[in-house]
Amino acid sequence: MYQVIEGIISPVNDNYGKKELAAAKHRVAMVRLALQTSSWIRVDQWESEQKEWIETVKVLRHHYSELLRKEATNSNAGSEIPTEDIATPAYTAAPELKLLCGADILKTFQTPNLWKDEHIQEIVEKFGLVCVSRAGHDFQQYISESAILTHYQHNIHLVKNVVQSDLSATYVRQALYQGQSVKYLIPDSVISYIKDHDLYREERK
Numbered sequence: 001m002y003q004v005i006e007g008i009i010s011p012v013n014d015n016y017g018k019k020e021l022a023a024a025k026h027r028v029a030m031v032r033l034a035l036q037t038s039s040w041i042r043v044d045q046w047e048s049e050q051k052e053w054i055e056t057v058k059v060l061r062h063h064y065s066e067l068l069r070k071e072a073t074n075s076n077a078g079s080e081i082p083t084e085d086i087a088t089p090a091y092t093a094a095p096e097l098k099l100l101c102g103a104d105i106l107k108t109f110q111t112p113n114l115w116k117d118e119h120i121q122e123i124v125e126k127f128g129l130v131c132v133s134r135a136g137h138d139f140q141q142y143i144s145e146s147a148i149l150t151h152y153q154h155n156i157h158l159v160k161n162v163v164q165s166d167l168s169a170t171y172v173r174q175a176l177y178q179g180q181s182v183k184y185l186i187p188d189s190v191i192s193y194i195k196d197h198d199l200y201r202e203e204r205k
């Protein structure tokens with residue numbers, strides 16, 4: 001059993017070069033707005049502020065060392081955890097960092113030259129994956145097609161959405177380009193931000 005400490009959303013660096021990506025400062029601001037009502041998920045700018053795009057495993061290494069550094073600082077400063085709780089498993093276990101992704105990411109692991117095998121291995125061996133089901137993607141199949149994923153499947157946690165959403169960022173961007181409403185698909189605060197900053201209009205016909 002896990003005790004979830006926090007969730008981190010790390011917008012990708014502008015130099016990732018994915019078509020249609022808005023500038024990182026806008027993506028960070030939109031995520032921050034979307035997270036205003038969350039008590040446990042935060043946006044982190046470190047990845048987007050690096051000079052170049054960096055591979056996901058390096059982002060995980062960074063956040064894991066930050067997590068350990070904060071843990072060490074907290075224990076040196078005197079823990080705020082009540083003494084009687086310290087012996088409970090939730091507090092004695094070392095903190096873990098897992099990569100949360102949709103099932104489509106497992107498919108991209110198969111794309112030649114996109115991910116290094118040793119990086120996939122480090123992600124599933126050292127960190128672990130939490131993988132959410134996504135329409136049109138069979139995560140069990142992707143795991144069985146990969147020797148690395150099969151070997152470390154004890155460290156891959158599958159989350160089956162009861163109600164599966166077909167929504168994709170591509171769909172939202174396309175709707176915006178075409179001047180269609182995206183109300184109820186993304187938060188109102190993000191819709192206002194997109195309007196105020198004139199984003200996702202370039203391909204509008």
Ligand SMILES: Nc1ncnc2c1ncn2[C@@H]1O[C@H](COP(=O)(O)OP(=O)(O)OP(=O)(O)O)[C@@H](O)[C@H]1O
Pocket residue numbers: 100101102103104105132133134135165166167168169170171
């Ligand atoms: N509808 C969804 N169901 C499950 N996972 C999702 C869904 N939409 C996005 N994700 C996951 O969220 C993460 C971030 O996704 P991203 O921002 O690339 O959105 P996307 O919809 O996959 O983007 P694009 O349409 O541009 O390819 C990925 O791990 C992706 O698999």
Ligand SMILES: NC(=O)c1ccc[n+]([C@@H]2O[C@H](COP(=O)(O)O)[C@@H](O)[C@H]2O)c1
Pocket residue numbers: 012016018054055056057108114115116119
């Ligand atoms: N080799 C790698 O570490 C690698 C390769 C492709 C995508 N990614 C990451 O996957 C995430 C999703 O990318 P896509 O939206 O292109 O699927 C991004 O954060 C990107 O940095 C990492």
